[in-house]
């Protein structure tokens with residue numbers, strides 16, 4: 001995490017008033033009656049989100065939005081809670097190693113609620129420049145609340161040890177003479193993800209790529225073509241995206257923008273927009289029927305739907321999960337229903353005629369390693385073994401995409417992961433049946449967009465392009 005982007009605690013409103021202590025005296029944890037002072041509301045709220053993420057597998061962004069809405073926390077306090085939740089999730093692996101070292105215990109020997117309190121405290125003390133005493137005392141308060149008074153002594157002792165060293169010193173201490181481990185701890189990445197990046201990037205780019213994963217991106221809006229002009233987003237305070245003609249960046253809540261509320265615009269990373277831009281410029285993109293094979297939640301479907309309207313094509317948007325198919329319908333709700341159909345089906349068992357489409361987008365389920373900026377918890381949830389299930393599914397879906405498109409038709413194979421096994425290796429399995437188009441040549445305004453694995457693939461990167469690490473291969477069926 002770069003020091004520049006760390007919110008300083010002083011930037012946020014002060015905690016709610018507490019019982020006052022005498023001048024010069026240390027404020028006691030408890031009042032004289034033995035009752036604890038009121039808990040700090042933002043920290044308590046952040047802890048609730050963390051417990052939800054840890055215990056129920058909730059996504060950090062959804063858990064955070066939920067607790068903020070329930071507690072009606074807005075403005076700077078909301079920004080503080082968001083940094084607590086996102087930052088703690090992002091660096092959880094490193095903080096766990098520090099907690100183990102500082103406590104002299106294995107993480108599994110500590111109560112899960114206590115682990116959440118300590119992670120939250122570690123993030124404040126090591127990354128947010130919260131004064132040490134505040135990081136320790138508020139952690140003790142939280143531990144008393146969620147674990148019980150019996151946990152206050154141990155929390156106090158562990159937190160004092162944690163804040164006694166700066167983060168970088170902890171990393172060096174724990175890693176010893178293992179520089180790879182030091183890098184993994186310092187950048188907050190599991191080693192297998194670092195290895196996957198290192199295979200694709202030169203040594204000079206590895207550190208910037210890892211650092212970029214730890215920077216929260218500004219939300220990016222996208223127009224629904226034909227329903228909204230980008231100028232309307234700019235008039236609402238957004239700034240144009242660097243390359244996509246449909247996008248605009250804007251901090252704050254996207255729902256503040258009328259076009260987003262009314263479904264004439266949406267939220268979509270610029271990387272996904274650029275994939276659609278390249279596809280839209282392929283001369284092979286013609287014909288009356290297009291298929292989006294894995295459409296949920298519908299971001300690319302909406303762009304394709306707008307393009308289809310311009311070119312007189314019909315879009316079928318398929319999604320395996322009913323709840324995600326509903327999101328696709330929501331994304332398309334302002335378009336004329338006669339121009340598209342949303343269906344719920346396993347793409348592996350096509351519910352349509354073979355070779356019935358002239359274009360198929362296969363934006364397949366993947367490890368999501370290219371979207372770590374936006375999903376802070378995912379790097380610790382994913383494991384290399386996940387690829388054993390994902391890659392065969394990706395191969396099947398690409399196979400179905402090729403079966404669904406007519407001869408000479410176009411298949412766009414897309415992932416939001418740069419991992420070689422999910423990208424170049426999957427495409428390699430069908431090269432005897434397709435011609436590979438030069439996808440980076442379709443977006444010449446985007447510099448350095450060619451993949452290391454093959455210069456005809458597009459591979460975007462957060463540190464190069466400020467986008468998710470989207471991969472695109474454009475294939476013409478022979």
Ligand SMILES: C[S@@+](CC[C@H](N)C(=O)[O-])C[C@H]1O[C@@H](n2cnc3c(N)ncnc32)[C@H](O)[C@@H]1O
Nearest residue numbers: 294295296297298299300320346347363364365
């Ligand atoms: C990477 S996401 C697609 C993102 C989408 N194209 C967008 O831009 O909003 C992959 C989607 O594939 C869906 N999926 C997973 N397995 C599938 C299958 N066998 N058939 C069809 N869809 C599937 C997932 O539920 C998920 O919604």
